[in-house]
Amino acid sequence: MKYFDFGCTKKAVSVIGLGCMRMDDLSPNQVDKVIRTALDCGINFFDHADIYGGGECEKLFGAGLRRSEIKREDVFIQSKCCIRDGLYDFSREYILKSVDGVLSRLGTDHLDSLLLHRPDALMEMDEVQEAFSKLNAEGKVLSFGVSNMNRFQMELLQSGLSFPIVADQLQMSIAHTPLIDEGINVNTMFNGAVTRSSGTLEYCRLKGIVVQTWSPLQKGFFEGVFLGDPEYSELNQVLDRLADKYSVKPDAVAYAWLLRYPAPMQVIIGTMNPKHIESAAKAADFTLSREEWYELYRAAGNELP
């Protein structure tokens, strides 16, 4: 496993993080096994959101942590807030109330990181600043980030914040590459040139903002995994060949492809299967060559201009 210092907390966190969005399907025993397996593989970063399982995922995880011998300081816990039923809400009151709910469900006195889950079109920077200041002063949140924001939204928000935005959690997999495509196709008439993020990856790289990739195995918007999918046969052939070369499973190659991008990258995996967690952890142990990275990108159906 590889580690890096995360934001203001200066805690060394693993480049593979375990997303807990699908944890509500598990029994307490299974939760214990998932948490234990992740830590045994060197994964010390756990991603939550107040909405996952309607709050059930945070509760299950918190209870699992309390049943275990694991010390709070040995795990990095991140959660997200601001998605409400029919709206996104960055108001001071809503952020403060949400974090209290998150902390009580997780059964912890602080979050290592809080992300604003989806951009609120009605965002007022001073409200966010007031909420973050209070949460930080009270020791409830150690660092702050965003999710699904483009470069300009981050710049706008940052202009009103005294805290650095340390992470942007974005959808990215070999089968979902609009963030990469717009850079490769810049100023051409090809579809890939359509700017959907305004140079967000380059911005994160410039500012040292951690890119946390969500749904790293999914095609489309939660349309299933591309591994073994006949629609992605060429991609799967290359994944299988490289998996053999590096003595790992194809999923590890798919994660290694994300880690190869030269921004500060962190892959947020969503599997709840201990075997798959073990396989994912191996992605941090090898580095794809430039040729292999581009070969996978092309095998996923992308053309270079």
Ligand SMILES: NC(=O)c1ccc[n+]([C@@H]2O[C@H](COP(=O)([O-])OP(=O)(O)OC[C@H]3O[C@@H](n4cnc5c(N)ncnc54)[C@H](OP(=O)(O)O)[C@@H]3O)[C@@H](O)[C@H]2O)c1
């Ligand atoms: N910020 C946002 O807006 C946002 C949105 C969505 C998700 N997220 C975060 O991102 C995390 C990951 O998202 P995700 O769950 O969609 O990601 P994912 O890792 O792409 O998908 C996980 C799913 O793929 C299945 N899968 C099938 N074969 C697999 C294999 N060989 N290895 C691993 N998994 C395999 C898993 O099943 P098994 O469990 O059986 O392995 C699981 O159902 C979430 O937990 C959440 O923390 C953030």
